[in-house]
Amino acid sequence: MSALPYLVAGWICVVGIYGVVTSTNLIHLALCLTVTQSSTYVLLLTVGYVKGGGPPIFKGVKLGTTSVDPVVQSLTLTDIVVSVTVLALILALALDVHERAGTIDPDEIATLEG
Amino acid sequence: MSRRVRIAVFLPALAVFAALLAWSLLAIPRFGDYRGPYGYVLNRVATPERHMTNVVTAVVFDYRGFDTMGEEFILFIAVMGVVLLLREKGRERPGDLTDAIGSDAVRIGGSLAVGVAVLISLWLIAFGFITPGGGFQGGVALASSVVLVFLVASWRAWKGVANEAYVDPFEGLGAGGYVVIGLAALIGGLPFLTNFFGPGVAGTLSSGGSAVFVNWAVGMEVAAANLVLFGEFLEEYVVPLARS
Numbered sequence: 001m002s003a004l005p006y007l008v009a010g011w012i013c014v015v016g017i018y019g020v021v022t023s024t025n026l027i028h029l030a031l032c033l034t035v036t037q038s039s040t041y042v043l044l045l046t047v048g049y050v051k052g053g054g055p056p057i058f059k060g061v062k063l064g065t066t067s068v069d070p071v072v073q074s075l076t077l078t079d080i081v082v083s084v085t086v087l088a089l090i091l092a093l094a095l096d097v098h099e100r101a102g103t104i105d106p107d108e109i110a111t112l113e114g
Numbered sequence: 115m116s117r118r119v120r121i122a123v124f125l126p127a128l129a130v131f132a133a134l135l136a137w138s139l140l141a142i143p144r145f146g147d148y149r150g151p152y153g154y155v156l157n158r159v160a161t162p163e164r165h166m167t168n169v170v171t172a173v174v175f176d177y178r179g180f181d182t183m184g185e186e187f188i189l190f191i192a193v194m195g196v197v198l199l200l201r202e203k204g205r206e207r208p209g210d211l212t213d214a215i216g217s218d219a220v221r222i223g224g225s226l227a228v229g230v231a232v233l234i235s236l237w238l239i240a241f242g243f244i245t246p247g248g249g250f251q252g253g254v255a256l257a258s259s260v261v262l263v264f265l266v267a268s269w270r271a272w273k274g275v276a277n278e279a280y281v282d283p284f285e286g287l288g289a290g291g292y293v294v295i296g297l298a299a300l301i302g303g304l305p306f307l308t309n310f311f312g313p314g315v316a317g318t319l320s321s322g323g324s325a326v327f328v329n330w331a332v333g334m335e336v337a338a339a340n341l342v343l344f345g346e347f348l349e350e351y352v353v354p355l356a357r358s
Contacts, residue, residue: 002144002146002147003139003144003145004145005141006140006142006145006146007139008138010136010139014132014135015166017128018128019131019132021120021121021128022121024117031218033208043139046145047142049145049146049148050146050148050153050240051146051147051148052146053148055246055264056153056156056168057167057169057170057246058155058157058161058169059165059167059168059244059317063158063162064157064158066197067157068226069148069150069153069157070153070154070156070160070170070173071150071153071156071174071178072153073173074171074173074174074178077174077250078174078182078249078250080250081189081253081254081336082185082188082189082192084254084340085188085193085196085340085343088193088194088196088343088347089193089195089196089199090164090193091347092195092196092199092200092346093199095199095200095350096199104143104213107117
């Protein structure tokens with residue numbers, strides 16, 4: 001099943017989007033957004049995998065040994081850390097909404113206030 | 115638009131999107147059949163050229179250093195947004211709370227764990243060019259090991275080690291330090307963020323050139339940013355407890 005990792009990435013993306021649209025709770029919504037985002041990590045790491053490849057670290061390993069792509073790994077690792085802080089920002093906004101509107105159900109926040 | 119209508123409109127769109135996504139994903143090279151040129155080249159070039167044995171870290175802080183600077187500022191701005199929203203002026207702060215932890219064994223074992231965890235985190239940052247690790251991973255681990263203080267000791271102890279009065283400046287120093295190291299290359303007539311100082315000896319702490327300082331700047335930034343975030347959310351949680 002060589003297509004399975006790609007389908008897993010696609011599935012994570014789709015369930016995340018479904019969660020965002022049908023959400024009735026801003027915190028749940030923020031976490032669904034994070035789920036969608038993690039699908040890109042699965043996809044990136046899948047794209048960079050080389051059959052039989054080791055980690056792209058050559059301490060005590062002969063140079064030229066088959067190893068996976070370091071570029072997609074570096075993109076993934078920076079994004080994981082950054083996404084956590086962005087999630088914190090969204091949660092802080094949710095706290096603020098709760099303070100102002102008294103609810104965190106997006107459907108009940110009916111009016112926009114200037 | 116009611117919730118029911120919204121979902122009814124959305125589901126066909128999602129089905130089309132899912133089909134297109136699956137179609138395109140199945141058309142790219144098979145799992146394990148990697149054809150990208152950059153990873154192949156970097157795996158062979160990074161260690162002889164920059165003397166860094168961890169190619170992932172070499173990509174993050176050297177080959178794609180400019181991109182990482184952008185990422186770091188996303189992190190910086192997100193944390194600033196959280197602070198703007200949550201840090202209120204003149205909010206009453208609890209002096210101390212009744213400790214939830216009554217067990218001396220947990221307190222002593224936990225306090226020892228803090229030291230061990232801090233050491234491991236610093237090791238992760240310092241050896242980021244040689245073995246798995248780096249500023250991002252080590253920074254998160256460092257912040258998490260400081261949060262252990264709150265978990266095993268008290269709110270007051272946490273405030274003592276992670277007070278915003280000195281965590282905030284470190285966050286700015288980490289973000290600014292990255293740019294300053296980039297600008298330092300300009301003084302020598304080199305392009306922005308060029309790795310200078312020479313590559314050093316591969317596999318030792320003296321390898322990596324100026325990217326080592328970028329690594330430490332990012333470690334400091336990530337650790338401070340996470341501590342600020344933990345601090346703000348802990349206060350949201352702790353202040354109502356103190357009132358009741």
